[in-house]
Amino acid sequence: MDRLNDFDPAWMDQYVMPNYGRFPLWPERGEGPYLWDTDGKKYVDFAGGVAVCPLGHAHPEVADAIAAQAHKLIHVSNWYCIKGQAQLARILVEEIVRIPGKCFFSNSGAEANEGMIKLARKYGVTKPLPDGSPRYEIITFTGSFHGRTFGAMSATAQEKIHGGFGPIVPGFVYVPFNDAAALKQAITERTVAILFEPMQGESGVNPATPDFLRTVQSLCQQHDLLMLLDEVQCGLGRTGETCGWRSIIPGDEIQPDAISWAKSIGSGYPLGSFWIKDRPLGEAHPQKLCDLLGPGTHGTTYGGSPLACAAGLATLNVILRDNLPAHSATLGRKIAGEVASWKQPLITDIRAFGMMIGFELAEAALMAKTAISTSGKIASIYVAKAMLDAGLLVVPAGPKVVRWLPPMNLTDAQAAEALAIFKTVLSDLSNLS
Ligand SMILES: Cc1ncc(COP(=O)(O)O)c(C=O)c1O
Structure with a gap:
């Protein structure tokens, strides 16, 4: 044989x-x-x-970068400082999002979304209800797709994705996409975040309307909710802007709290990431939002390996360099x-x-x-x-x-x-x- x-x-x-x-x-x-x-x-x-x-x-630049890195160092633990992560995170923060923040590296889009879901849960514990009980409800939308892990699948507001796997993770509330009135009604004292794809992909390229984006942002400000954007499919330039939501409202009017990516980031080498905004948590809290997931709270064996980062760096370099x-x-x-x-x-x-x-x-x-x-x-x-x-x-x-x-x-x-x-x-x- x-x-x-x-x-x-x-x-x-x-x-x-x-x-x-x-x-x-x-x-x-x-x-x-x-x-x-x-x-x-x-x-x-x-x-x-x-x-x-x-x-x-x-692509020759990506293939060469992967080959060169594979001959040098494929993998080390996230217990050490990985140069490619620092370089890639700088590009994501300074040249893609262009809003101060910090990144985590995963292997896939679902894992990047899991990280954002954990951020929301942590936020709800850090800034709980007046009686000290956590806020934990995350609002997501019909037609969404966030991945196949349990949290991401439960966030996905599609019965056909959940079917046969119940009970799903509790705490997700589903609302019709682009329906501002329904969104307002769905917010309770336990709500902690709103998670959505600015440009829904799996349901057929359905963008959020500019009005809806603005409503989400103002509701997040009003109720102290996190605005979490799943840009796994629409991010990193595909929609004609480095960030998908800027294809809907250009410029800096929309200021998300966290963004997830995967797909385009590594040209097919498994890599995902999520970014969290650098902003204060409020007077009673000395920490910043981007530091909320501190040591021991989250991790991955493979995410952001030297090889994955080499693929990501080569890819984003071409995307940005060649406009x-x-x-x-x-x-x-x-x-x-x-x-x-x-x-x-x-x-x-x-x-x-x-x-x-x-x-x-x-x-x-x-x-x-x-x-x-x-x-x-x-x-x-x-x-x-x-x-x-x-x-x-x-x-x-x-x-x-x-x-x-x-x-x-x-x-x-x-x-x-x-x-x-x-x-x-x-x-x-x-x-x-
Ligand atoms: C918007 C969106 N989020 C998340 C995912 C899941 O990504 P992955 O398959 O890398 O886990 C996908 C995959 O299609 C997606 O389109």
Whole structure:
């Protein structure tokens, strides 16, 4: 038996758990926005590992940084001072958020959100109710997705994510997204934080409205609540700004208390982070918010390893050096304009924020077609599979949205290539009876 080279495709079903409804695609290598499968078929990859590859595949600067660091030092414990963490945290604070604060490094988005959830619980203990009992309720929103660990899953206001795993973590209160009146009503004396994605990703690229963002901020100030932003998918430049919420309200009007990231930060090397604002806790409390999670309160074995930080540093350096957020904003607008100009009836709405673009599908019209209704697939998955067959990878989001999550360094010519496939497949789908 040759352990490194023997392989049988049947092993995937035999030995790997069935928790994903996988597409029948075996990727072998990638370069920029392209992916090749084991049969040599080429795809334009606008799934990008679900918003994970901001520079496309195998970016030479990232690959070189990872290789060089792997030859030097892959891992040490967080008991020691890791140079790459200090460098990466400086970039996140000074060049991404541009509000004073401190960062923690995790391995994933769910873990970054767990950290913010723990921050909220700690805040509620530090600044409790008048009788000394902790405040612990965290408000989250319908359509959200915060990850698959128990806390992050419980924060996710989607029954289909909780189903079969109850009881979930208590203390989360779910409110309709962008409904300011419902949010006001949901606040109780036990509320300690409001957690949300400024730009919901998994539910189909749904942004918070500017009014809603402002309402959240003023309610947080009024009731002494933490404003926690999940920028795992929308952060770090993807939406056309270094911070997703600044694509909704530019500038410094919105001042979150904590922000989580993952996905784009490491170009696919597992890395996440959360930032906490440097601000006082109030007169009775000598500590600052960013120092609330002190020694022993939180930790990770792998998070922020020298290798992960090397990947993160190389990635953020390119994003910032090459001004990719602004490039994404311009190209995203062009792509949306081009698709809108087709007046394709199968596309009912386009929500484009840089390289995070949701195309809403005419679900009823699609499901009325015999080939689709008898396929056993929902509309978004049927369309994503048809695109895949034609050589374009897109990501279904809910039943009626397909997302484009291209690399932020996409060129006009590469975008045109994808647009051509998208247009042809949509017109083929329109012609189905
Ligand atoms: C907004 C958001 N938060 C959190 C997560 C979870 O991140 P991870 O899968 O890295 O744990 C995701 C993943 O899709 C996400 O889109």
